[in-house]
Amino acid sequence: MTETNFPKLEEAVLAFWRENQIFAKSDRKSAPKGEFVFYEGPPTANGKPAMHHVLARSFKDIFPRYKTMQGYHVTRKGGWDTHGLPVEIAVEKKLGVLGRKALNHQEIAEFTKQCREWVFANIEDWNYFTERMGMWLDLENAYVTYHNSYIESVWNLLKRMWDKGMVVQDYKVVPLSPRISTTLSQNEIADGYREVDDPSVYVRFPLKLETTPPAVREKLQAQGVRLEDLENLAILVWTTTPWTLPSNTMAAVNPAMDYAVVRSPSVGHLIFATEAVERLKELHKEELEVIAHLKGADLEWWEYTPPFPEVCVELGVVQQQGEKRPDGKPVMHFIALADFVSAEDGSGIAHEAPVYGAEDLELARQYGTPLLFGTNEYGLMQVTDERGKFFKDADKGLIRIMKERGVLYHAGQIRHRYPFHDRTGDPILYFAKPSWYIKTSNFRQALYDNNEKIHWIPEHIKHGRFGNWLKDNVDWAISRERYWGTPLPFWVSEDGSEYICVGSVRELSELVGRDLSDVDLHRPYVDEITFVKNGKTFRRVPEVLDVWFDSGAMPYAQWHLMVDQDGKPLPGFEANFELWRKHFPADYICEAIDQTRGWFYSLHAISTLLYDQPCFKNVICLGHLVDEKGHKMSKSKGNVVEPLPMFDKYGADAVRWYLFTGSEPGEQKRFSERLVQEAQRGFLGTLWNVYSFFVLYANLDRPNLNQRPAVQDRPEMDRWLVARQQQLIQQVTAALDAYDARGGGKALEQFVEELSNWYVRRNRRRFWKNDDTTDRESAYATLWEALVTVTQLAAPFTPFIAEALWQNLVRSIQPEAPESVHLSDWPQVNSDLIDSTLLTQMGAVVKVVGLARGARATSGIKTRIPLPRVLVTAPSEAELAGLRRFADEIAEELNVKQVEVLGLGEELLTYRVLPNLPLLGKKYGKRVPAIRAALAELDSQMVAQTLKAGRGLSLELEGERIVLEPAEVLLEALSPEGFAAQEEGGYMAALEVRLDEDLLLEGLSRDLIRLVQQARKDMGLNVSDRIRLTYQADGKYAQSLAKFGSRLQEETLALSLEPGEPAGFITELSDEEGSVKFGLSKA
């Protein structure tokens, strides 16, 4: 065996690539098919590379390698995502600036400096890891999102959107830590949930009868209820946050739900969800009588008096309570419809204070209602007698006021989970803050239509996770009150009346009146840049950009694209423009499934808004890696599998192979070391074995592989392998064209399995003892071609082993061949060589041999002992022809003297008669069971004769006669009596188990051959060394030697075989058949 230490082999290949700059050369490989565009979704280099990065990078690597071999050029520009919260949090921890409300200039400078350093904390690990796993990526020219050039391109994109009116300022509900008014991230909140008791209050909102919707009037009338008779009619609204009630602008009902008009002895008439009636009875301990039913949808626009009507005037939002809009609709304080309202808790009518909830704010947008800020952003009440109190402390007082006003129906408590801020201990305040938005919702249709043009893997993401998300698209909030990010290029005048969006450094320089080319565009430096225009001083807005915009901008910013409103390059940026144009849109991108709302979306949104086209044509959306038990890998659980030890132990190829073929790419994958080991032993091991076999004998025989016999002159067995190999090229090419790595891998695996266990196994002798030179040369040629083809086809999957094989198989004998397998051209299918008849026939042979081996096993007679006869059959005429054609192969493989191929209707065979259900079901439907029963009754020989003659089968069915077409009946051969047989699906092999003296002696001779061969090996002889044999034998062994001695000599390369006292190396055997003792000496 040659080198089998895969990790060591991989290191050698890496050295080879490095020394000979193979990656750089692949960049210059001729590319008649043009550019295949790949985008690297930028990882962050502050963390360590983990196994899921191997997954993504493997899939990112395989298709560019494939396309390069196919004759495309692939630019593999790396990239790093460098801004954002994770970096800031890490640095905050380090610097200890926790929960500070605002940093001063000096502090920001220190902070962003630290961020910049921290970003590449693990860059060395990343560079090493990427190379080691065999991913070719240009890391030297990687784009970096914090570079000034990158930021400038992002500004350019924003400016174009700004000029098109796509950028607006609006409110966004964010989680705040009150008192310090710091925006928190989801992660910071996730840990802070606590069980707490909060108020649960039911409040009456009296309805204004003059605004009753017509649908309500009609329905009440139909149910015999007069509106005027309803006393104190009010909706019953539920909330757990009384402090938000002063900010109430709407009450929401679910349009699909049932609502009841209920009479309460204590307060008059109430409307709330029918589902809640029983609960309220229980809760408030009073008898409630349902007198009418309404649908939620009926109630829209019905106006009510809120519990704190004075607030809206007090805040100056309207002139007077109950004000109308120009179209006659109320400005606020009416019933709105919302799908999110449920009746599982409360009354089924939700109180809407849009300032304090994201869904509520969205509803306010839909209905165009203004906002009432009952608190400020520090959580202090701004209105009512509770003014100045911390919001949670205002509940009691507000409840008292409502009681006095007679609108409180019921006040209780509820235990639920509510988030708190760890560091301050305060409850989280969800609060609407002004924020910058991109109006993506205006492009909902375009976003959706462009998505139709994308090929998603897996398919369901397209209309599922991603499509649904686009359908419900809301505006993209792009501003963050942070420090380390692309600063928003918006400058606002001191009076707040005018905004200027800056689209380039040059533009900013002109506004300021000095050259800013060397200024760091980050905070705090950019904050110092002010200018005067129209007599007003402009300062930058404080926010930075959402990092997802950074990453979504990479198609443009990685080339420092700078264009004007018409998309034409700005002066001096013509070359950048050409680079961009050559690389837009992407043919292929790949990331894990969590990117649907991250990178996939940001790419798609930006390209749709600015170019109205998708940004990528094909996308593989990977499932997550979990541990052996299906749990998420996390450091705290200690179940993380590190990639580098896997590479060191099994090699990167093994890991890659497992990731490609282990399961569908979109599925969640359970990862374990064992599976990598399996991949190594399976595909890689088998391939390597075949290769070793080839090398072992090729080194002895030195066949001339540069002058190979024509395919048509080769034996059938070789032509079969050639056909199979062409079929493989077809399969792998089709699979990779469809971005189906798994399909391609499975085809390769299947081929290598057949190559090893059928072709090599069957043809071994042609390599090691074959005086027929033509035949030997043919075998070498055929096996060599198959290995070379597999090497090339496997190159994108397992680049290391493929390279090693290429160097040894091809480069060693063809110095003019491409220097690396990755610089070679993808194999082309020669369909003339796909002999499908031959493939079908050989398929039947393999099948039947498999069955016969099973039969051998059950018979208990070792393969070594020849048997006189095997009967075989197959379900189709084409396959029977194959069995006849390859009868010799079958005989040899099974060690039987005679192969008898049985056709349809022969006497030795009996059959199982089966209905062809797919055909019969369509034709006869309900009568299928009866037909089935009738068929079972028939004599199978008769049926076989009938079908053999090509006649239909006539059946008596409940007095009716029907005739089944031959194709509607299936026959499966059964094992005949008295044979060791196996059958399956119409294939059958039956061994005649009859031992005679001759066959036994022949079988024993094989034992003797094996004995001598083992001795040769123990002596340390070469396979080609000649020997001399002396022996003593008795019993059956003596007979066997007498009869088959010459064969023994032949097989063991013995020049002589003499009876007498054994001399030299001694080996012996003794059992019930007799005994034998050999002496071997080297000739």
Add this chain to the structure above:
RNA sequence: GGGCGGUUAGCUCAGCUGGUUAGAGCGCACGCCUGAUAAGCGUGAGGUCGGUGGUUCAAGUCCACUACCGCCCA
């Protein structure tokens, strides 16, 4: 609470538009082979296809409900 995906042998996974006895690899047990040999091959055991109900001549596959796991969102 909503959306999407998953649940098939001890493990990792296939099962196309419904159709005959639900497959593969690994592991396990037993055996074979012995000039690919610290390899190779075969056979066997092992399955209520998460559960319930429905549609159908026929359901792992279609429909409804449901349980559990995962991801995203709220």
